[in-house]
Amino acid sequence: MVKKLRKKFVVTAMLSLLLILVIMIGVINIINVRHIVSEADNLLTMLADNDGYFPNLRKNMIFDPNNPDTLVSPDIPAGDATSDGSTTDVAASEASNDITAPHPGDPNNPFQFDRLNNNRDAEMPYQTRYFWVKLDSSGNITEVNFGHIAAVSEEIASEYAINVANEGKQRGYYHTYRYIVSTKNDGSKLIIFADQSAAILNALTLLLQSVLVGLCALIAMFILVYIFSSQAVAPVVESLEKQKRFITDAGHELKTPLAVISANVDVLEIESGKSEWTTSIKNQVARMNGLVKNLLTLSRMDEERMHVVFSDFDMSKTIKDTAVSFEALATSKGKKYQMDIEDGIHITGDKNAINQLASLLLDNAMKYSSESGSIHVLLNKGSKYITFEVSNTCDAIPSGNLDRLFDRFYRADSSRARETGGYGIGLSVARAIATSHGGSIEALRDGDKIIRFVVTLPKQLPKNIQKQNK
Known part of the structure; x- marks a missing residue:
């Protein structure tokens, strides 16, 4: 960072x-x-x-x-x-x-x-x-x-x-x-x-001399700016370090009480049976656990020390397993759910991170797709890159630059986010995962009612990513 x-x-x-x-x-x-x-x-x-x-x-x-x-x-x-x-x-x-x-x-x-x-x-x-x-x-x-x-x-x-x-x-x-x-x-x-x-x-001599003087000045300024850049960004770096330290410490501190609350709810259900109150508590604990997990993931990626294990695995199977787990939820909400996943696609990457990436995009589609709308999951490969795409219908696509959707804590519709329980960091985590694999993610409009999230990943991990994880 x-x-x-x-x-x-x-x-x-x-x-x-x-x-x-x-x-x-x-x-x-x-x-x-x-x-x-x-x-x-x-x-x-x-x-x-x-x-x-x-x-x-x-x-x-x-x-x-x-x-x-x-x-x-x-x-x-x-x-x-x-x-x-x-x-x-x-x-x-x-x-x-x-x-x-x-x-x-x-x-x-x-x-x-x-x-x-x-x-x-x-x-x-x-x-x-x-x-x-x-x-x-x-x-x-x-x-x-x-x-x-x-x-x-x-x-x-x-x-x-x-x-x-x-x-x-x-x-x-x-x-x-x-x-x-x-x-x-x-x-x-x-x-x-x-x-x-x-x-x-x-005139030509003056032009040549002025260009040469400008280049010399540019080189000299580059050396000076590079030397003093560490001092210039020091206050910002210190502030970011404190912020990341707070998120990391708070995340770890929250894990223990959440685990205790979850265990106590389980005991209550054993002794008194399930009720709407215990179910509500468990749902809120699950939401908090998800938030803490995403915050810690972002913090580790910012520090460029996220523990990832790169290996060759079947991405088709990983995406299909994740997509199937959302199929029942989509059906229960009356949404049309379509999977178009090409078999036999292998990739060098972190299997758990790719699974989390797919879960985040599918969860986002479930939350923000229109009622009785449709969700489409696509996975295919080209000569050098693999494309993973999740698209869904929505009532209103945010205007302006869709790249803002990947900003932390950004929510296009705050009232809708409160209803769906979103915190505005899921897509930020998705982008961080794609970037850590040498890939990219972008949001695209497909007409007025369909939004597509397209992830492009290289089949082989780039050399600079390999060096960082040795």
């Missing part, structure tokens, strides 16, 4: 932490991706508003008289050589006119936002890899500019532009390029592509 409680605590804590980490990593990376897209869109919008050029490079430029399709600086004609024989970079000469003086501050401190923003704005024209294509209103290419990127040729730029124009979207991604389609008043289009390879790679 302590191991199970500790395991549940660790699993719950780790699942909660995992959920928090997934949300945090997801939010961080989503914000990063949205920022990348926003930055790219702002850049493309600025280029589109300036006919494909950066503002500080576009102003004061004129068309080359010798080449009307080329923009040049009016101060230094395109292609003119400088004094050292090299050609002048028009973009550099124009951009240098707009670079402001360095910001004051500590030169050894790189984390100054004003300086960072100023440098970024100044260097953006040289760091941005982009190209653009112009199309007329008929969709024909009129101009291609790929001088700001090395990975794209004129043919590739034209192909990308035609494909994007045919898609009909205004913004989006095409391969690793973010694009914008700017439509002019005359129907012509300017399609600008900005290379996002570095940004996408950075």
